[in-house]
Amino acid sequence: MRKLSELSRLFLNSLLSENMSLAxxxxxxxxxxxxxxxxxxxxKGLKYVSTVFVINILGWFLxxxxxxxLDPLNPAIFFITTVLGVTVLKYWGELKGEWFGLPKxxxxxxxxxxxxxxxxxxxxxxAEMMTVNTAYILGGYILFVLIAAIKEEIIISDAAxxxxxxSTLLAAIAMLALGVIGIQII
Numbered sequence: 001m002r003k004l005s006e007l008s009r010l011f012l013n014s015l016l017s018e019n020m021s022l023a024x025x026x027x028x029x030x031x032x033x034x035x036x037x038x039x040x041x042x043x044k045g046l047k048y049v050s051t052v053f054v055i056n057i058l059g060w061f062l063x064x065x066x067x068x069x070l071d072p073l074n075p076a077i078f079f080i081t082t083v084l085g086v087t088v089l090k091y092w093g094e095l096k097g098e099w100f101g102l103p104k105x106x107x108x109x110x111x112x113x114x115x116x117x118x119x120x121x122x123x124x125x126x127a128e129m130m131t132v133n134t135a136y137i138l139g140g141y142i143l144f145v146l147i148a149a150i151k152e153e154i155i156i157s158d159a160a161x162x163x164x165x166x167s168t169l170l171a172a173i174a175m176l177a178l179g180v181i182g183i184q185i186i
């Protein structure tokens with residue numbers, strides 16, 4: 001029986017079960033997914049995760065080339081790359097509108113900044129960073145589409161209106177999160 005290489009194991013672990021970006025940002029992902037067709041949501045998800053992917057790589061490269069004496073500047077680097085990511089998403093038209101009175105771009109700041117910090121805290125070399133980043137993004141995209149499917153199914157179901165509320169949706173997503181992330185983290 002062949003054993004998995006370290007990168008393969010890192011990828012599979014980072015995909016869903018140890019995907020800290022999902023553990024920390026699942027609620028924000030829920031807010032980013034708009035009700036509508038699965039096709040539109042899938043395209044929006046691709047734009048979102050591709051932006052996060054590129055921003056994570058850019059942040060890692062800038063952090064790697066920064067001399068160790070300038071480590072206190074890392075948050076500034078990640079902030080600049082986050083602003084770049086928000087600008088790209090706004091240009092694509094993915095952050096229009098408001099959510100409970102807040103501009104939607106506020107929702108994107110947490111995952112864009114946070115995933116860069118998570119990757120930096122892992123102290124990964126290039127191959128590991130690309131593996132973890134790819135797994136984070138694929139896991140995020142899978143959940144992006146799953147959340148859209150759950151939202152659409154709840155909206156079109158024949159259930160009583162009380163079961164079509166956000167609390168029911170949040171409970172379904174919480175159960176999904178427990179299944180994906182696992183009870184060990186909680």
